[in-house]
Amino acid sequence: MKAFTTHTGVAAPLLRRNIDTDAIIPSREMKRVSKLGLGEGLFAAWRYTMPGGREANPAFVLNQPAYANTSIVLSGENFGCGSSREHAVWALVEYGIRAIIAESFGAIFHTNCIRNGVLPVVLPARDIRALADFVQQDPQRHCLTIDLEQMQVTGEGGQHCVFSLDEGAREMLLQGLDPIAQTLQDREAIAQFEQARATAHPWAFRDYAGSAVSAEFKP
Amino acid sequence: MSAVAPVAGAASPTTLFDKLWQAHEVRLLPGGDSLIYIDRIFLHERTGSIALQSLESAGYPVRDPQRVFCTMDHIVDTFPGRGDKTLMPSGTDFIVATRAAANKSGVQLFDVDHPDQGIAHVISPEQGIALPGLTLVCPDSHTCSLGAVGALAWGIGSSEAEHALATNTLRVRKPRTMRVTVRGQLKPGVTAKDLILHLISAYGADGGSGYAVEFAGSAIEALGVEARLTLCNMAVEFSAFTGLIAPDAITEAYFKGRDHAPSADDWDQAADYWRSLRSDVDAVFDREIILDADAIQPMVTWGTSPEHAVPVSGCAPDPHNFPSAGAESAQKALDYQGIAPGQVMAELAIDAAFIGSCTNSRISDLRLAASILRGKKIAPGVAGVVVPGSRRVKRQAEAEGLHKIFIESGFEWRDSGCSMCFYAGGETFGPGKRVVSSTNRNFEGRQGPGTRTHLASPATVAASAIAGCIRAAVPEENMYTGADAAALQEAIG
Ligand code: SF4
Numbered sequence: 032m033k034a035f036t037t038h039t040g041v042a043a044p045l046l047r048r049n050i051d052t053d054a055i056i057p058s059r060e061m062k063r064v065s066k067l068g069l070g071e072g073l074f075a076a077w078r079y080t081m082p083g084g085r086e087a088n089p090a091f092v093l094n095q096p097a098y099a100n101t102s103i104v105l106s107g108e109n110f111g112c113g114s115s116r117e118h119a120v121w122a123l124v125e126y127g128i129r130a131i132i133a134e135s136f137g138a139i140f141h142t143n144c145i146r147n148g149v150l151p152v153v154l155p156a157r158d159i160r161a162l163a164d165f166v167q168q169d170p171q172r173h174c175l176t177i178d179l180e181q182m183q184v185t186g187e188g189g190q191h192c193v194f195s196l197d198e199g200a201r202e203m204l205l206q207g208l209d210p211i212a213q214t215l216q217d218r219e220a221i222a223q224f225e226q227a228r229a230t231a232h233p234w235a236f237r238d239y240a241g242s243a244v245s246a247e248f249k250p
Numbered sequence: 251m252s253a254v255a256p257v258a259g260a261a262s263p264t265t266l267f268d269k270l271w272q273a274h275e276v277r278l279l280p281g282g283d284s285l286i287y288i289d290r291i292f293l294h295e296r297t298g299s300i301a302l303q304s305l306e307s308a309g310y311p312v313r314d315p316q317r318v319f320c321t322m323d324h325i326v327d328t329f330p331g332r333g334d335k336t337l338m339p340s341g342t343d344f345i346v347a348t349r350a351a352a353n354k355s356g357v358q359l360f361d362v363d364h365p366d367q368g369i370a371h372v373i374s375p376e377q378g379i380a381l382p383g384l385t386l387v388c389p390d391s392h393t394c395s396l397g398a399v400g401a402l403a404w405g406i407g408s409s410e411a412e413h414a415l416a417t418n419t420l421r422v423r424k425p426r427t428m429r430v431t432v433r434g435q436l437k438p439g440v441t442a443k444d445l446i447l448h449l450i451s452a453y454g455a456d457g458g459s460g461y462a463v464e465f466a467g468s469a470i471e472a473l474g475v476e477a478r479l480t481l482c483n484m485a486v487e488f489s490a491f492t493g494l495i496a497p498d499a500i501t502e503a504y505f506k507g508r509d510h511a512p513s514a515d516d517w518d519q520a521a522d523y524w525r526s527l528r529s530d531v532d533a534v535f536d537r538e539i540i541l542d543a544d545a546i547q548p549m550v551t552w553g554t555s556p557e558h559a560v561p562v563s564g565c566a567p568d569p570h571n572f573p574s575a576g577a578e579s580a581q582k583a584l585d586y587q588g589i590a591p592g593q594v595m596a597e598l599a600i601d602a603a604f605i606g607s608c609t610n611s612r613i614s615d616l617r618l619a620a621s622i623l624r625g626k627k628i629a630p631g632v633a634g635v636v637v638p639g640s641r642r643v644k645r646q647a648e649a650e651g652l653h654k655i656f657i658e659s660g661f662e663w664r665d666s667g668c669s670m671c672f673y674a675g676g677e678t679f680g681p682g683k684r685v686v687s688s689t690n691r692n693f694e695g696r697q698g699p700g701t702r703t704h705l706a707s708p709a710t711v712a713a714s715a716i717a718g719c720i721r722a723a724v725p726e727e728n729m730y731t732g733a734d735a736a737a738l739q740e741a742i743g
Binding site for chain 2: 046047048049051053054057058059061062063064065066076082083107108109112113114115116117120135137138139140142143146147197198199200201202210211213214215217218220221224225228232233234235236237238239240
């Protein structure tokens, strides 16, 4: 996984509430059993003039030349709510988004971001409004810098916002760790826990349908 | 470090959620996440295929395939006589890839032609795969439905699914706890669907953000398991980590004799444990919400978020009355839905009626809709589609003759799956079409580009189909409410 330490880039305001993962990547754009090839489908319903088409809708913020090379999205409450599809994050990554600044996030989406090296930053509405006002004046020049070590968002107009992130998530992002490899270091503890659980609740480990009984544990 | 034997209760008053959490916490990790033990994993062809493939290419085996289940629900067609071919462009690839990956890893597969195939969240309780006291995860956001039986169940992404498959654990930050107590009793004709839409409209689509939400109170205790599943299904639409309901005698009766549920001696041991799974009397929640059931009316959504819900007898709002941030979103929603501010909901003509999805496609939902449609015809020009949530539901409905009621009224009777609950490039009612739907999401484009979705209960969908416009069902004596089997007999005759 790509590590996230600090990033400076163009930020685009998409200040709606409840931007759901269907909007981030419509299901019809998830065409293959793959994590790739999704960037084109990002925000497809808003970005293109016709469903399934590829003609750019000039009114959509990411299509405006001023927002070329956007790598940060500014949004409202509950960004990434709805479907658990990780394709939403894969599409953002492929498009080049490194961070999303919003008032709050859908829980599954938030974890999906962390697992893919995208930084979800939670800030209050007034900070997001102020950052949006700043970038809108001259998006290409008024870049934002997000520093995960310091947990702050800054802009050259004197903007300075401090955010927080769970320590575990922060470590994962800073170091670009593989969580499965991390957890497998606890393999023994998991096996012991499982044995104890199987002793206390044997029913939880039996399959009564008969075809597959896993009462005996493989440590 | 040593593993701790799971304990049923603790000394200090504890919530149901905390009991489930403690029983599965392998250890607290540095950084504040917990390593949570996962008992069951469910997959489907939309997101499970990629998880299994990606896991394999990373070189990690599935740790315990016997406790992993996979179904074909999202992409599979729901036309009778279907096969691997689907209307969704490239849909067959997902089906074929999932089958190959599932068979290779040895997980239990409910394939396209399996007699017990169905929507993941419908078949997992139906077969006793989801049980009280277990943790169950699935790369699908409506996994929270299973909290209805007292399981700790939540939706995850594909990477998390890979983690669960490889380790039988997840690294999770413990959510806060909320209790929603619903006092009194729901009025006749008011369903669990109306209750959850009422809650979300009152507290916002992010009202449950950061919380595991336990539903409690007399109105909840009176609900059957299927209605409880409807309620918890939409916990994610409230942005909750999950929904939960304490298992009780109704839950026990529901599971007794189900395929994967404990049998013989194990039953008593399991049931004893399940009875300890309730919030202690003095347990403290981080947040409490209290609702009066008799104030709740049949609900319908007007906009593009589940929070955009009003009583069926009400009107769409005027965005000018919204706080500034909400006003723009509300106006966009009205524009998408093609309705004016202040629109009287019950005057809105519909093009289609859809009964299905993991929210409302169980046998009680079909009985309820059929009790309203019996002997009636749907309005000319309205397309009606009923999609049972599983093949078992389908068989049961056919045994009761419900399919005849649907067909005679003008509804199409389908095979089981997610169908038009969402749009993947295949079937849709079409752009600009107004659909009253028993599903859970009314997002822009959810049922197809430009399609306008109004979420409601199966009763409201059935009544609206007959009226040709949005309409609540008039509670009649013989209207089946899911309360008991005797009522059903009367309703269906
Ligand atoms: S029925 Fe709809 S909401 Fe439920 S799992 Fe299928 S697509 Fe998702």
